[in-house]
Amino acid sequence: MNQHESPTILIVEDDDGIQAIVDEALTEAGYHAAIAPSGEEAVTLLQGNKDKYKGLVTDISLRGRIDGWEVARHAREIHPEFPVVYISAASGADWPSKGVPNSILLQKPFAPAQLVTAISQLLNTGTATT
Amino acid sequence: MNQHESPTILIVEDDDGIQAIVDEALTEAGYHAAIAPSGEEAVTLLQGNKDKYKGLVTDISLRGRIDGWEVARHAREIHPEFPVVYISAASGADWPSKGVPNSILLQKPFAPAQLVTAISQLLNTGTATT
Amino acid sequence: MNQHESPTILIVEDDDGIQAIVDEALTEAGYHAAIAPSGEEAVTLLQGNKDKYKGLVTDISLRGRIDGWEVARHAREIHPEFPVVYISAASGADWPSKGVPNSILLQKPFAPAQLVTAISQLLNTGTATT
Amino acid sequence: MNQHESPTILIVEDDDGIQAIVDEALTEAGYHAAIAPSGEEAVTLLQGNKDKYKGLVTDISLRGRIDGWEVARHAREIHPEFPVVYISAASGADWPSKGVPNSILLQKPFAPAQLVTAISQLLNTGTATT
Amino acid sequence: MNQHESPTILIVEDDDGIQAIVDEALTEAGYHAAIAPSGEEAVTLLQGNKDKYKGLVTDISLRGRIDGWEVARHAREIHPEFPVVYISAASGADWPSKGVPNSILLQKPFAPAQLVTAISQLLNTGTATT
Amino acid sequence: MNQHESPTILIVEDDDGIQAIVDEALTEAGYHAAIAPSGEEAVTLLQGNKDKYKGLVTDISLRGRIDGWEVARHAREIHPEFPVVYISAASGADWPSKGVPNSILLQKPFAPAQLVTAISQLLNTGTATT
Numbered sequence: 001m002n003q004h005e006s007p008t009i010l011i012v013e014d015d016d017g018i019q020a021i022v023d024e025a026l027t028e029a030g031y032h033a034a035i036a037p038s039g040e041e042a043v044t045l046l047q048g049n050k051d052k053y054k055g056l057v058t059d060i061s062l063r064g065r066i067d068g069w070e071v072a073r074h075a076r077e078i079h080p081e082f083p084v085v086y087i088s089a090a091s092g093a094d095w096p097s098k099g100v101p102n103s104i105l106l107q108k109p110f111a112p113a114q115l116v117t118a119i120s121q122l123l124n125t126g127t128a129t130t
Numbered sequence: 131m132n133q134h135e136s137p138t139i140l141i142v143e144d145d146d147g148i149q150a151i152v153d154e155a156l157t158e159a160g161y162h163a164a165i166a167p168s169g170e171e172a173v174t175l176l177q178g179n180k181d182k183y184k185g186l187v188t189d190i191s192l193r194g195r196i197d198g199w200e201v202a203r204h205a206r207e208i209h210p211e212f213p214v215v216y217i218s219a220a221s222g223a224d225w226p227s228k229g230v231p232n233s234i235l236l237q238k239p240f241a242p243a244q245l246v247t248a249i250s251q252l253l254n255t256g257t258a259t260t
Numbered sequence: 261m262n263q264h265e266s267p268t269i270l271i272v273e274d275d276d277g278i279q280a281i282v283d284e285a286l287t288e289a290g291y292h293a294a295i296a297p298s299g300e301e302a303v304t305l306l307q308g309n310k311d312k313y314k315g316l317v318t319d320i321s322l323r324g325r326i327d328g329w330e331v332a333r334h335a336r337e338i339h340p341e342f343p344v345v346y347i348s349a350a351s352g353a354d355w356p357s358k359g360v361p362n363s364i365l366l367q368k369p370f371a372p373a374q375l376v377t378a379i380s381q382l383l384n385t386g387t388a389t390t
Numbered sequence: 391m392n393q394h395e396s397p398t399i400l401i402v403e404d405d406d407g408i409q410a411i412v413d414e415a416l417t418e419a420g421y422h423a424a425i426a427p428s429g430e431e432a433v434t435l436l437q438g439n440k441d442k443y444k445g446l447v448t449d450i451s452l453r454g455r456i457d458g459w460e461v462a463r464h465a466r467e468i469h470p471e472f473p474v475v476y477i478s479a480a481s482g483a484d485w486p487s488k489g490v491p492n493s494i495l496l497q498k499p500f501a502p503a504q505l506v507t508a509i510s511q512l513l514n515t516g517t518a519t520t
Numbered sequence: 521m522n523q524h525e526s527p528t529i530l531i532v533e534d535d536d537g538i539q540a541i542v543d544e545a546l547t548e549a550g551y552h553a554a555i556a557p558s559g560e561e562a563v564t565l566l567q568g569n570k571d572k573y574k575g576l577v578t579d580i581s582l583r584g585r586i587d588g589w590e591v592a593r594h595a596r597e598i599h600p601e602f603p604v605v606y607i608s609a610a611s612g613a614d615w616p617s618k619g620v621p622n623s624i625l626l627q628k629p630f631a632p633a634q635l636v637t638a639i640s641q642l643l644n645t646g647t648a649t650t
Numbered sequence: 651m652n653q654h655e656s657p658t659i660l661i662v663e664d665d666d667g668i669q670a671i672v673d674e675a676l677t678e679a680g681y682h683a684a685i686a687p688s689g690e691e692a693v694t695l696l697q698g699n700k701d702k703y704k705g706l707v708t709d710i711s712l713r714g715r716i717d718g719w720e721v722a723r724h725a726r727e728i729h730p731e732f733p734v735v736y737i738s739a740a741s742g743a744d745w746p747s748k749g750v751p752n753s754i755l756l757q758k759p760f761a762p763a764q765l766v767t768a769i770s771q772l773l774n775t776g777t778a779t780t
Binding site: 155234236239240241242243244246247248251 | 395396397419420421506507510511513514
């Protein structure tokens with residue numbers, strides 16, 4: 001199981017510091033991490049490679065016109081059971097109205113283990129019920 | 131526990147037949163049922179009586195400009211843990227991308243017991259964790 | 261399956277009105293309902309008939325020295341997976357610190373279907389994992 | 391929603407008394423109940439009408455060569471998320487090794503509401519995640 | 521995300537060996553670990569810094585008058601959704617009657633990954649539903 | 651907590667590459683890993699040391715006559731709540747009909763963190779409800 005054989009998780013993050021933390025946490029956990037610096041690029045990648053990505057970690061606040069809530073909706077239109085983890089600087093108050101079902105929201109600051117546990121739990125549930 | 135002391139569930143439905151079935155099922159189960167025939171009226175009722183309604187049962191397809199997905203988002207903005215049950219004529223394929231977290235979707239035809247179990251489960255979880 | 265063959269649920273309630281509602285809801289749902297008007301009597305019944313009762317529905321506020329939180333702890337000492345449903349007039353704010361694990365709290369006013377769904381869910385989980 | 395438009399649940403039961411109780415409980419709850427008196431007939435029905443049945447309630451002990459554990463496995467081969475409720479006279483000790491994932495086991499005697507809650511919960515989960 | 525920006529978990533443990541294992545496991549997972557050697561000190565810390573701690577890992581047996589069950593109840597009175605992980609040398613038989621809802625009990629010996637998964641799961645659920 | 655004091659997980663795997671990955675992931679997570687290269691040996695080990703093993707990670711395809719589905723059933727006959735994680739090269743389509751309740755299936759390729767999260771979650775649930 002070389003790295004290119006690991007499940008690939010798409011990270012959507014325009015803050016270099018958080019991007020590095022998320023990338024390192026997922027890579028150490030044995031995932032392959034792909035990075036999109038904007039929501040627009042994330043949607044392009046998801047639509048262009050429908051079977052490449054196995055999960056999504058997206059910041060809610062992104063610089064372009066497409067925020068993290070919208071990226072997640074696009075991902076779920078492609079794969080209805082796509083694992084989704086949101087990262088939020090704020091309190092997460094919008095998650096109950098804007099999040100997709102069966103997703104997890106992490107508030108900053110979070111421990112890397114929270115992220116790894118979140119994406120792993122969602123992936124495990126996904127494989128089990130498909 | 132007279133009827134006016136029961137939890138009030140808001141039903142958003144413009145099909146008279148389904149409206150009657152949902153109303154009867156909830157009333158027999160001991161709920162008080164309030165009916166809004168359009169998404170616009172539902173939003174007005176939810177915003178005007180923030181503590182009156184304890185749960186939402188909404189059809190996804192509604193005649194006005196506001197569909198069931200949007201009614202649910204409004205309800206969750208007012209109460210983050212508001213119980214939400216969607217009713218859909220179709221396969222429910224949009225639920226993973228358009229539904230709110232911790233909601234339940236019923237496809238027609240459904241048994242009245244499915245509706246009663248769905249709203250009761252969501253209400254019970256809500257009371258337990260608030 | 262005559263009534264004496266149905267699972268017996270112990271109701272602990274000193275308010276006659278609530279007692280009647282709970283009794284009727286459980287009986288109509290096919291349970292056998294036994295009533296204890298105080299926490300002390302409930303504890304005596306549970307200890308004297310360790311295999312008779314299959315679940316507990318208890319008000320939190322009781323007139324004697326033993327409240328509903330304590331009745332539930334006694335029940336769980338006898339049977340670690342005993343289904344427990346609390347009934348509370350207040351907001352349920354004490355449940356996270358005083359409730360037992362895997363229990364459900366209903367706030368008044370509640371619909372009878374909430375009670376029936378709550379005890380049935382807990383019983384079903386119990387039989388499934390024992 | 392006439393009865394023929396309700397979801398049809400297949401009951402596999404060779405004891406007339408239990409058959410009548412299950413049939414009545416499901417019918418009152420708004421389901422359409424179809425009855426197979428043996429595992430062999432149940433498998434024939436499931437394979438011959440792949441979209442007709444929406445859930446299974448099966449006794450574990452059946453007179454023929456096919457027991458309830460095997461009927462459930464056949465149902466899941468046809469529909470991977472098929473709701474399955476087992477009925478057992480004994481303690482359910484075999485469920486952890488012989489049951490299928492995401493199923494519920496009811497031990498006799500059970501209240502009709504337990505059966506209705508069990509099948510409704512499983513159906514609701516199924517519609518939500520498909 | 522420097523260490524002082526990570527979520528702080530309060531560890532209540534008077535055994536130096538277990539204390540070191542828990543401290544190291546949480547720190548490697550990216551948490552900041554604060555240690556209280558007694559239940560009394562834990563309660564003082566929790567009450568004095570209501571927003572500092574994000575989760576609790578407590579041994580059940582502690583040398584003072586306040587045991588782990590009581591520390592957890594204090595924590596939940598301050599924050600109703602506070603993540604709670606108990607560590608027990610014994611079989612965990614008291615957890616169903618003395619534990620708080622939505623908590624996890626680890627029996628010694630446990631793998632560090634069990635602890636990290638437990639606290640991460642509870643934190644993730646907490647952020648998602650607040 | 652020396653390694654021999656950690657929970658021992660039985661790995662059933664005849665592919666040396668996967669065996670090494672699983673062994674390393676569990677050992678780094680703080681588990682003690684025991685390896686059986688065939689289903690027959692796994693069953694012998696489980697029956698000969700009923701309290702030694704705390705969880706099972708088994709490939710579905712094994713060279714002998716006993717496949718991973720059967721190993722898991724044997725383990726659950728010995729301990730009804732035994733944690734079970736299956737590893738599958740294929741799509742997992744057989745899990746809903748051949749898996750045991752409360753198990754997790756991982757499809758290759760998987761990240762080591764998925765395996766660690768899966769077994770830890772199942773162990774934590776087990777200790778909590780026993």
